[in-house]
Amino acid sequence: MTINVVIADDHVLMRQGVSQMLNSHEHISVIDECNDGVELIASVLKHSPDVILMDISMPRMSGLVAIDKILAQRAAAKILVLSMHNEVEYVEAMRDAGAKGYILKESSGESLIDAIKKVAAGKICFPDTEEKNNDGQCQKHISPLSVLTRREREVFFLVAAGNTSKKIAELLDMSLKTAENHRSNIYKKLNLSSSAELIRMAGKAGLLE
Incomplete structure (x- = not known):
């Protein structure tokens, strides 16, 4: 089964590179590319993709606002955030907003494809947000x-x-x-x-x- 993906990222070279890489995979098809959150919302309503791959920092409308507006109209939308920000606060904010996954732009193509497959299958895909306390024990970061x-x-x-x-x-x-x-x-x-x-x-x- 082919996973239909819509990508939103205002960095054209980055977006096109990711799109080409994903389209080379047998079971993934990028059906639209968007430059900002406004274009993304229109595309999601038109195409109803299996997975929405989006950046946080975009012109005209931030990723967080776009997520809210998408989920208000497509509650079952599966959103995977692709970001340069590795701070825990960003990860937790996107999780709380309703995204199904979060992956860094520095990740390998294999990792991105794996994340897309997991999100498409209804799984949650977030990096570990636990931190060590003074005793060396793990504790969940609270945003x-x-x-x-x-x-x-x-x-x-x-x-x-x-x-x-x-x-x-x-x-x-x-x-x-x-x-x-x-x-x-x-x-x-x-x-x-x-x-x-x-x-x-x-x-x-x-x-x-």
């Missing part, structure tokens, strides 16, 4: 974003990117009051008092793109 709802995480990343509440409302198709309420709730949950503090937190946690 600072774990206390936020999916919509609040979208707003968090948009605030971290320097967007105003008005711009966030436009990007997420919500009222200004709703955007400001989400922003206020984020500050309360994370014990922050300003966007500057949020940006500092995001930077320390490796969440700034």
Whole structure:
């Protein structure tokens, strides 16, 4: 059975290289390539691919927002994030957002193909996010974003990117009051008092793109 894949990455050479590599595999077919999150959503609704392979950092719409909008319309969509970010916070944020897998761009072609097959089969495919504590024991990393709802995480990343509440409302198709309420709730949950503090937190946690 052929696994139909849609790829979204604004780095053209990277996207085309991955596409060519996947198309050379007997059981994988790249049916569309997208440059950003807006194009990706349209493509997913049109083609209903078996696996969505997408980057986090894309123009016009971030990966996190794209995931939310895709799952709102295709709840069963199988999303595999292909990213350059190896920080635990990114992995956990994408897992919490509803992605089925996460793989680094530095991974081998074989690893990527294996991840696509696992996600297509309904399996979860994430790197190990456990860290050693002072006693050498493993402990699961808890993302600072774990206390936020999916919509609040979208707003968090948009605030971290320097967007105003008005711009966030436009990007997420919500009222200004709703955007400001989400922003206020984020500050309360994370014990922050300003966007500057949020940006500092995001930077320390490796969440700034």
